[in-house]
Amino acid sequence: MIVLQDVWKSFDGGRTYAVKGVTLKVNKGETLVLLGSSGSGKTTVLKMINRLIEPTKGTIEIDGRNVQDLDPIALRRSIGYVFQGIGLFPHLTVAENVSIVLRVLGRPKSERRRRAEELLALVGLEPKIFADRYPDELSGGQQQRVGVARALAADPDYLLMDEPFGALDAVTRDILQQELLRLKEQLRKTIVFVTHDIFEAFLLADRIAVMHQGRIEQVGTKEQLLHQPATDFVRELLAKPLKHLASFHGPALHPSGVEQSGERGNG
Amino acid sequence: MKEGMVEWANFVWQRLPELQQKLVEHLILTGISTAVAVAIGLPLGVLILRWVLLRNIVLSFANAVQTIPSLAMLAFLLPFFGIGVKPALVALTLYALLPIVRNTYTGLSNLSPAVLEAADGLGFTRWQRLWLVEIPLALPVILAGIRTAAVIGVGIATLSAFIGAGGLGDFINRGLALNNTQLVLLGAVPAALLALLVDFSLGLLEDWLRPGRKPTALRWRTALFVSLLAIVFFGGIWSSQVRRQASRKGIGVVRIGTKNFTEQLILGELMAQLIEAHTDLRVERKFNLGGTVICHQALVRGDIDLYPEYTGTALTAILRRETITDPEKVLAIVRQAYRQKFRCQWLEPFGFNNTYAIAVRRQDAERYGWRKISDLRPMALRLRAGFTPEFRERPDGYPGLQKAYGFGFGRVVDMDPALMYQALARGKVDVICAFATDGRIPAYNLVALQDDRKFFPPYHAAPVVRMEVLQNYPIVGDVLGLLAGKLDDETMQRLNYMVDEEKMSPKEVAHQFLEEQGLTRVRLGR
Numbered sequence: 001m002i003v004l005q006d007v008w009k010s011f012d013g014g015r016t017y018a019v020k021g022v023t024l025k026v027n028k029g030e031t032l033v034l035l036g037s038s039g040s041g042k043t044t045v046l047k048m049i050n051r052l053i054e055p056t057k058g059t060i061e062i063d064g065r066n067v068q069d070l071d072p073i074a075l076r077r078s079i080g081y082v083f084q085g086i087g088l089f090p091h092l093t094v095a096e097n098v099s100i101v102l103r104v105l106g107r108p109k110s111e112r113r114r115r116a117e118e119l120l121a122l123v124g125l126e127p128k129i130f131a132d133r134y135p136d137e138l139s140g141g142q143q144q145r146v147g148v149a150r151a152l153a154a155d156p157d158y159l160l161m162d163e164p165f166g167a168l169d170a171v172t173r174d175i176l177q178q179e180l181l182r183l184k185e186q187l188r189k190t191i192v193f194v195t196h197d198i199f200e201a202f203l204l205a206d207r208i209a210v211m212h213q214g215r216i217e218q219v220g221t222k223e224q225l226l227h228q229p230a231t232d233f234v235r236e237l238l239a240k241p242l243k244h245l246a247s248f249h250g251p252a253l254h255p256s257g258v259e260q261s262g263e264r265g266n267g
Numbered sequence: 268m269k270e271g272m273v274e275w276a277n278f279v280w281q282r283l284p285e286l287q288q289k290l291v292e293h294l295i296l297t298g299i300s301t302a303v304a305v306a307i308g309l310p311l312g313v314l315i316l317r318w319v320l321l322r323n324i325v326l327s328f329a330n331a332v333q334t335i336p337s338l339a340m341l342a343f344l345l346p347f348f349g350i351g352v353k354p355a356l357v358a359l360t361l362y363a364l365l366p367i368v369r370n371t372y373t374g375l376s377n378l379s380p381a382v383l384e385a386a387d388g389l390g391f392t393r394w395q396r397l398w399l400v401e402i403p404l405a406l407p408v409i410l411a412g413i414r415t416a417a418v419i420g421v422g423i424a425t426l427s428a429f430i431g432a433g434g435l436g437d438f439i440n441r442g443l444a445l446n447n448t449q450l451v452l453l454g455a456v457p458a459a460l461l462a463l464l465v466d467f468s469l470g471l472l473e474d475w476l477r478p479g480r481k482p483t484a485l486r487w488r489t490a491l492f493v494s495l496l497a498i499v500f501f502g503g504i505w506s507s508q509v510r511r512q513a514s515r516k517g518i519g520v521v522r523i524g525t526k527n528f529t530e531q532l533i534l535g536e537l538m539a540q541l542i543e544a545h546t547d548l549r550v551e552r553k554f555n556l557g558g559t560v561i562c563h564q565a566l567v568r569g570d571i572d573l574y575p576e577y578t579g580t581a582l583t584a585i586l587r588r589e590t591i592t593d594p595e596k597v598l599a600i601v602r603q604a605y606r607q608k609f610r611c612q613w614l615e616p617f618g619f620n621n622t623y624a625i626a627v628r629r630q631d632a633e634r635y636g637w638r639k640i641s642d643l644r645p646m647a648l649r650l651r652a653g654f655t656p657e658f659r660e661r662p663d664g665y666p667g668l669q670k671a672y673g674f675g676f677g678r679v680v681d682m683d684p685a686l687m688y689q690a691l692a693r694g695k696v697d698v699i700c701a702f703a704t705d706g707r708i709p710a711y712n713l714v715a716l717q718d719d720r721k722f723f724p725p726y727h728a729a730p731v732v733r734m735e736v737l738q739n740y741p742i743v744g745d746v747l748g749l750l751a752g753k754l755d756d757e758t759m760q761r762l763n764y765m766v767d768e769e770k771m772s773p774k775e776v777a778h779q780f781l782e783e784q785g786l787t788r789v790r791l792g793r
């Protein structure tokens with residue numbers, strides 16, 4: 001369980017705050033989506049959880065322990081991290097990328113290789129084909145699959161995902177969202193997921209925290225957000241896409257049956 | 268044309284063992300200095316990535332070093348490191364530093380932020396991030412810096428021959444001193460090839476270290492190249508080993524230095540061969556040192572044991588005294604000063620007086636009735652003078668000449684001593700600062716004008732020896748005494764001419780002279 005208690009963050013010595021008094025609880029096994037436009041502070045909140053950014057005020061606890069009391073290196077190794085930039089290491093093969101955390105932890109080579117193949121299969125990449133390729137030989141979607149596999153290498157209980165599919169084309173994004181839903185069911189990790197895409201949020205979230213100008217406007221399930229919006233901001237945020245949805249009459253909230261091969265472009 | 272090629276091939280073939288040795292020396296000079304620069308520059312590049320204050324200091328220091336001309340750098344290091352391999356390595360290392368530090372810094376500071384964020388997010392420590400991510404990714408850029416440094420190093424290393432550090436520059440120096448183009452090329456061409464080779468090989472390495480898959484063509488290229496390199500390198504080591512064993516017999520060693528022109532080389536050979544003929548001492552020839560100051564410093568520091576010096580030069584350039592015209596008096600002053608200040612002994616002079624002489628073309632002298640230097644005064648402003656850089660600066664050179672005679676020349680150009688005579692003969696200049704004993708004065712139909720104001724001090728050459736050496740090996744003084752008074756002006760002119768124009772080697776000329784004089788057969792008690 002992750003608990004944020006009145007967390008503030010200023011990047012300019014207190015003149016302005018990017019995060020203003022955020023209090024939030026992420027329950028074990030749930031997927032919590034931080035939803036907001038750019039500049040709303042959602043990424044800052046995420047990065048304070050694994051101490052890539054240090055809070056100015058407030059406390060963050062993971063499983064009852066204040067993260068400030070933990071070694072940041074050990075903390076980050078125990079939390080998977082996936083982000084829009086992907087950041088695969090171009091000088092390492094796919095398998096080496098996936099198992100890099102195990103290398104950093106000093107695990108033997110054979111174990112690393114076995115685990116890498118296991119994880120590649122888990123994220124839908126055939127190990128025989130992909131393990132010894134280099135990242136620049138992969139399509140964007142395949143690269144982010146590797147990114148997810150890498151985050152899972154040390155079998156962390158928590159996964160932080162910062163707009164992981166933001167840079168992908170719509171078709172690929174749909175496929176990876178479905179894959180993530182499957183992984184969620186399969187692995188039962190606690191996931192904090194940042195996005196500005198309402199559909200993505202509704203698709204993936206167990207609960208959604210809507211952020212605006214550094215504050216949390218409302219935390220709740222899809223139904224709570226739709227039927228009992230806490231603020232005008234939340235109401236307006238959801239009003240527009242709902243209108244669009246209505247005009248389609250389509251099953252946009254439940255995309256399915258899209259061909260998987262669509263994203264294996266140059267594979 | 269074809270004959271020329273055959274002759275050139277023959278020449279190279281004869282010199283092959285020496286060429287290999289010099290090549291290896293050159294490689295070692297460049298290799299060690301580059302390696303040291305990497306060992307210093309790489310950590311420094313990493314350090315200044317995070318330490319901004321240090322960054323400016325380090326980068327501006329490295330930049331400043333780069334602007335110092337190589338010869339000035341060697342001269343600057345002389346008082347601290349003397350002559351030989353050590354100062355050359357220091358200079359080369361300093362030059363190699365900038366490209367390595369700068370490229371390390373540039374390579375590390377231009378990495379993709381996404382990759383760094385991934386490393387941080389995955390929980391890498393700072394060291395793990397550096398070793399596993401930053402350095403491997405910056406490696407092509409870092410290596411490009413090392414490549415630049417090494418190629419520059421190969422070029423600059425040719426200059427270290429000026430301070431007796433060996434390498435291919437030895438051929439170039441010797442060739443320039445002897446006005447022998449073949450010798451110059453024997454040093455210059457392999458040096459250029461070596462630079463290309465180093466560039467190519469480090470380029471290969473760069474390709475290997477680039478992230479991603481390696482093409483088969485690269486593998487073939489590398490295999491071919493490495494085997495070729497191994498042959499050259501081990502061949503060089505083997506041949507230098509053979510030479511070293513052959514030369515390792517005597518117990519004591521006498522190191523003889525000379526400046527970098529013909530007469531000095533002949534004198535050096537004369538002394539070396541005499542010592543070799545009459546003693547068990549091994550002679551190390553540290554010839555072709557780049558000028559008076561370098562020879563003197565080397566002697567005082569004990570890097571060489573003796574070298575031929577001229578009384579007038581010692582008086583004005585080393586002791587910085589006023590010029591005196593009485594040869595006996597000059598010798599006495601110099602002798603006493605050297606004994607007290609430098610603990611060095613002037614032996615008896617060889618006999619000739621290699622004074623500076625203002626020389627002109629014989630036909631001009633006849634047409635205008637020039638006999639003495641004063642005769643030039645009416646036309647002086649229309650004359651072009653070709654002077655060595657040293658002559659232009661020395662108090663007993665051009666500055667003093669102007670003061671003594673009250674006129675200067677219309678134009679003065681810097682000239683290499685080896686090229687000066689030809690330039691005058693061909694009408695490129697009208698007046699030069701010849702050396703009185705140079706064989707090219709009669710050979711090129713030039714005349715030396717009489718020094719009617721008695722401005723030039725006497726320049727009698729004599730061996731200058733460290734007193735410690737004379738105490739340890741008194742026989743050295745005895746043997747060198749055999750040459751006292753044996754070389755008058757005409758004899759020295761003749762010997763110089765044999766080297767400069769008949770293209771005999773100083774070694775041959777010295778040998779022939781000693782044979783003629785029967786000096787190698789004289790019996791000396793051991």
